[in-house]
Structure formats: structure tokens, C-alpha cells
Amino acid sequence: MPSIELVNVTKTFNEGKVLAVDNISIEIEDGEYVFLLGPTGCGKTTTLRMIAGLEKPTKGKVLIDGKDVEEIPPEDRDMGFIFQHFEIFEHLTVWENVTFGLEMRGLDDEFIIQEAEKALKIVKLLKYADEYPSVFGNPGLQKLAIARAIATGAKILMMDEPLGSLDPKVSKEFRHELRNLIKDLGLTAIHVTHNQEEAMAIADKIIIMRVGKIVQMGTPYDLYEDPNSIFVANFLGETNFLQGFVLSLLENEEMKIWIRLGGPKIICNNLRSYYNLDDNIIISFRFEDVYLFPMDYQFEKSPYDWSKVQIFEAFLESSRFVGATKRFYLTLDNGDKFISVKPRTFEESFISGEKLTIGIHQDDIHVFKAPRDLFYELSLS
């Protein structure tokens, strides 16, 4: 059964001057739908192309089903590949595009017809079989590219930004169809994208890359709940960052921090527990994890357990209604800003300039060592 493994793979271009992929190791199991996610130029496409055999690793091994495939050219690797710009053969008809791979495998005519019809039916293009691809816009080309790649019966499907050329709305609808298709066919799939929302929505596993290295990998849920770096916290979802430093180390893997001088003092989990007193730190918390209360809210009277919720005060600068959600722009006494997102149905109506009570659950706050260059860590490249 198809499994893919990369062992210490490095790829350089221009005689070693450009380091595209830097010593990465990946394991992908049979039937897994894996995303390679990262900003432009992070090496994700190069990684994909090395697995497909379109690039040779400078160092390291690519194993498919446990076999080293270094000497196997792309045409003998038996993988489907969907290219970012589809790369449909424009001088061939839709039918000829889909049967191309089948014919290369020397299959019987009957079988070719049967499989090509099946693939075209899946993407609903059978009635266009005799047309040339120039009749299609991007969505049509996209479907044809999928049909062409799956028609050969290859059990591994590689996709390089397959939804990137589609209109955002079409792309959102189509990604679930794509996942269902891959799962129905039982394919092992690798999907390269820079679109974090797309990855979060349909991946089994996400591998986040940056400047040629793997930053973190795991299920969408794990990555979202427990990002291991400022970059990942920022890249996935909408996140607030505030600067501060360690005020005192508590027992039970907790510590007290001070959000910059003049800001509130709060308690965070010290899970990675490598912080010392007075260390500069960055805390992050998601927009949706910031709870808002009026100043006179009586926590003692509510039925919930508030013991682990950090409570402090902030000014409401302004609020915006954004379709499904409301956004609240908040400021601390020292001028640091952060945002809270609430559903459209959030009932409290606050006035701009009003002072509010803010609540954030201790487990929703992540602590990171302050980087040398916060701006770089927060940039998405």
C-alpha cells in the first residue's frame, strides 16, 4: 500500500546558492490526506516535486512503500499530479487528455474507454469529451486536471495549489468535493497550498513549512490549539500578540507575567517551562477566545468556574459588524491593542470609549520567548 517517506531531504538550486529545502523528514501513511502549508517560497512545491520525481534531492532519500525511488523517473512512479496552472494539453481534446496516461500504460482499449469515462463522470465533464480544453474557464480546466490525474488509477495524488486558480467562493465550495473524491477513491494525497483556511478545512494532517524547514506538523486541531511558535500561531487563524515579561514563577507549571509595564498582570501556563524570571516573552491568544463583560459584571453570581480565567480591564476603541461576526478593537492602559471576535448574535452592546472587563481562559494563552525580530516572526513569508 502506498506510503511516502522523506528522510533528511535537502534540495539546493543554482549550484548550492539557493537552499530550497533544508534537511526535512516526513512520513505519510497510506490513505492520508496531507497538506504542505506555508508562505510562498517556503519549499513546499519543491518538496512535492521531489516526491513526484520532477526534481532530484541534493541530499537524502525519498521512499515510496519503503523503496528508494532515486533512480525511478517521474513517468515510472505511478502518481497523479495536479499542477497549479493545470498544464492541460491544449492541442488535445478533453478525451485525449484523460486517456493520455492510460495509453502510456499500454492498457486495452476497452479498459481505457471504461476508466476514462469513469473519471470524466466523476468530475461531470463527460459531455465535453470531444471538445478542446479552450472551451473551459479555470473551474473546467481544474476538473479536467483532476480527471486526467485520477484516470490512470494511480493511488498517490499530488496537488500543487489545486484550488489556487479558482475564484475564492468556488474554491471554498469545491474543496469539500475534492476531499470526498480523494477519500472515496482511497488515495494517499499530498496537497500544497499557502491558504491556511483551506488546509484547516479539509486536511487529515498539516505540515507547516517555512524557509525550507518544517516548523510543525499535526492534525488541524492540534496545530490550532497548540501552536509551537509565533509563526504558526500567527499563520493559522486570527491571533493577538502582546509583549511582556515574567514576573514570578509559580508552582504547578504556572507563572505570573506582566504585559509590559503599566499593563495588567496575568497568570499563564508554563508548559514548556524554560522561562526564567524577567525573561522577555510574547503571549498569544485567538480573537475568538477574548470574552467581554461590562465593568459591573458579577462573576461570583454566574454558574461557571472562573478560577482559571484571567481578568483585566481594557478600553473599547471601536467595534465593527463584519457579516457573520462582530469585531471589537480594544486598548490596554499602556496603549497595546488587541481584538475580540464575537458571533453576530452577541447581545451586549458596548459604547466606544467605554471601559470593559476582559476575560481569557488561561489555557487559551500561549507563551513564547520574545524573538530577536518580532516583525520577522509575524511576517507571513
Added chain:
Amino acid sequence: MKRTSEEQEVENKLTLSLKIDRFFSKPVYRKTLDAVSISFFVLVIIGPIINIFSTIFLNLPSIYRDVFADELIGNLQWLNILNSLGVSFSVATVAVIFDIIIAFPVSIILTRYDFRGKKILDALVDLPMAVPTSALGFSILLFWGTFGINPGMVLIILGHIVFTFPYIVRNMKIVLEKADTLYEDAARTLGASGITVFRTITLPMMKEGVIAGSILAFTRSLGETGATIIMSGLVETAPIMIVGFRRQLELPSASLLAGILIAISILLLFSIKFFSRRGSLPIKGVIPEFERFLSHRYFRYIRDAITSFILGLIILIPSFFIVTQLTEGDLIGELFLSQDYKWAYLYSSLISSIQVGALAVLINLIFGIPFAFIITKRKWGKVITILDTILDIPIAIPSAALGFAIFLFWGPAGIGLFQPGFFMILFVHVTFSFPYMVRPIIGVLETSDEGVEEAARTLGASNLTVFRKITLPNIKQGIIAGCIMVFTRSMGETGATIVVMGSIRTIPVLIVDWVEANVYASAIFASTIVIIFSALLIFALRAVTKKGGN
């Protein structure tokens, strides 16, 4: 990697052509093809050119005796050589400068304006490039003859303007078509007038086109023989002097002059390639008020009127004037009823021309396609840069000099494989037309999408199958364009042919012969035939390249 029985089974089921593709897709065959193609290039294209320098070096004593210290005439030969070089360079310089001035408005009119008959005008401007220069030269001689301008310096310049003009317009047009008019629009919204926009935005974008066109035009003018023989009278340009030396079998003098011409042309080619990257155009110093005044539409009308007048009078009408002369003179009596069977000569030289052209196309096709692939696809760093630069040498050097170099290399004085005659003509034509085949193919390969080829490979196609089924259909237009270019250049070549032809005649040479022998009616008839033939070819070429554009 050991083949499993399963893979073997798949292999057995493949169709024969796919099996052959798979077999020959092995790297060893690709390397063999690369080696063959590069050997061909080095031996056939570059070999003769290097050889001429070693020949000069080895024969220095006899060259010195003939050229610098002849018993009777002393160094007169050398003075003649210098004089002819001077003539050639002045003609080329004047012609190119005139061309550039008139080509600016013409190329802008042909790209930025839309009017009825634009396509026809466009084709007419291109046509002199395809017509054999001897026919063109004869037509120009007849046209200006009616105004009393006789063969000599003025007529040579007028002629050279005509056949070099298309090279410059074509290159300018290519750049203008590629350049985004949005930049010009942006400049206009910022308040720049028409001429200011042209000077500060359009002109810098056209730089490359102007330089590329000028190199081609200059070298074409420097090396032209066929038309010049007809138009020159007593004036001798360098290529004509080579033809003269060769006819009188003054081989040492011929090899010296050919060597000098080749060396100058190569230096010119390299220096222009080098400087074109650094040179800048006078775009600084904003003088908007004056330019706003000049941008007034009346000046534009005046410019268009002058341009049309010059284009018509100097370039288009003289080129095709010959067709109106068909009815002059006793054509039937001279061509068909005369005792010396002129029509038979016409027929046989037409056949020779077509045979040489077709075989040159075939040979260049076989070696040119792999060579274009080497230049675009192999990652050999500096080697590719060098190959890419010396590829243009056969275009840059005067064809008569090239012909003489090949005569020395393959002929009795060198390897001794061929005597002057059909095969040597073929060799010369293969050599000078090789870049015309390779360049268009490189052009389409560079713009063609490699992703499609990769897609085919991930679907299981071997290298050669990818080439056959995906690459070839995509670069077809470039290949056809290359074939037509080679064929027209071969059909039109005079200088190189004269030097190596022996007793065989091609049609441009026959026209020269007939004009020199004053059998005008037959020469007019032959010229008309080749002009019509070339017109058909150029229309075919345009149809092909247009399809490629879509």
C-alpha cells in the same frame, strides 16, 4: 533498479511507438544526440570560419607577396582592399541610420494605429526581406534608372536601404507589440505629451529592438552581394571584391579580405551584444513644453505624410517596380526563341535553387532542433552562453566571405571533400542559414510551458513520448517558421553561391548573369517569378506565426 516482472509485463503491452520511445529515452541516446548536434555545429558552422584564420596564418608569405609587395603593382591590392572596406562600411552606416529614422514612425504606425489595409502594408514592408536581393537590386536599378540615377554609390545606398529596412522595422515591431501600452497610458495620465511619452517611456523599451535590428541590418548590408553587383557600376564593396578575387583565382588576396571581413563582423557582433546591455538612451532632461508643442496633431499628420511618402518612394515602389516592366522588351523572343535555350537555364536554375533550399531546410531541421534544445534546456552554464553567442556568427559575417571560407575548408585547398558545385553550394547554404532555423525554435521553446511536459511525465510518458506528443505540437509554429526562413534565405542568396558554384546556377545568380549580359527582358521575367514566389512564402510565414501568437 531491478525490473520486476510486473513492469516487464506493462512494457510488453505498450504499442510499438511507445516502446521505441521508451527505449530511446535512455540518457545515453540523449547524450549521443547532443554530441552529434554539437559536432555538426562545430565542424560545419564554426570549422570553416576558424579554418580561414589558420589558412591566412599559414600562407602569410604568399599573401604578403600578392597583396603588399607585388612585382608590378606593389601594394595596390592592399589599397583596393582598404578602399572596398571603406565603401562597405560607409554604405552600411548610411543605410542603417536612414533605416532607423524612417523605421520609428513606420513601426509605431504598424503597431499602435489601426487603419484599413494595415495588414497588407505590414506584409509589404516585410516582403523585401524575402525577395532574392538580386531581383530586388535589379528592380531598384530599373526604377531609379528612369530618374537618371546610374549604377554607383548613390544607387548602392538606395538599394541597401530597401533590403535592410525590414530587419529594423520587424525588430522594433516585436518590441512594441510586447511592450505594455499601460505604461504609456500611465505617463499620459501623469501629464506627459505624446512625444515626451515616446522619448521617456516608449524609446527605452524599444532599445533592444533597435539594437537587434541594427545589428542584423548592418551585417546584411555589409555582406550583400547579389543586388550590389547589379547596382554598383565601377564601385567595389568588400564582398564584390571577394567575388572578383575568387573569379580571377587570386586566392591569397581573397582569403585575406574574407578573413578581415569575418573578423570585423565577429568583433562587431560581440561588441554590440556587450554594449547593448550597458548603453543608455538620451531620456533625461525633460523639455515638456517644446515636446507638447511638437505633439500637436498637425505635426503628427506631417510626420505620417512624410513617412508614407518616403516609405512608398524609396522602399515599396522601387522593390516592385520590376513587375510593371514585364511587358517591355521582346520577352518571348529572347527567353523562349533564342538559340541558347535561356528558358532551359531558367528552369534548371530554378530547380537547383529549390533543391538546395529544400535540402538545406532538411539538414538544418535534423541538426537544428537538437541544437535549439541544447541551448534552451541543458544547464551547462557558460558553455551555453558561448554556444548561444557564436550561433549568430553565420548571420553576422558577409555571406561571400563565409562562402569563401567554406570553399577553403571543404574544397581542394582544405579537406578536399568537394569540388565547387552542387554539394558545396548546399554546404554553404546549410552553414549560413543554420541560425535562421535554430533561432525561431529557441524562441518558441523559451516561451513554451515546461509544466505541460512535466504533466505528461507524471502521467507516465517517457522523455521521447513527451517530445513527440506534447513538445512538438507546441513548437510546431517555430519549426515551420524556421523552415520558411531558411528556405527564403537560401532562395535569395547570391554572394556565397557565386563563390562556390562551379558550373551550377541558382536563380539569383542567373539574374545577376543576365543583367550583366544585358538580357533584361529575361532577367525581368526571372525576377518577377522569384518575387511572386517569395511573396507567397512570406504570406505563408505570417499565417504560421500568427497562429502561434494565438
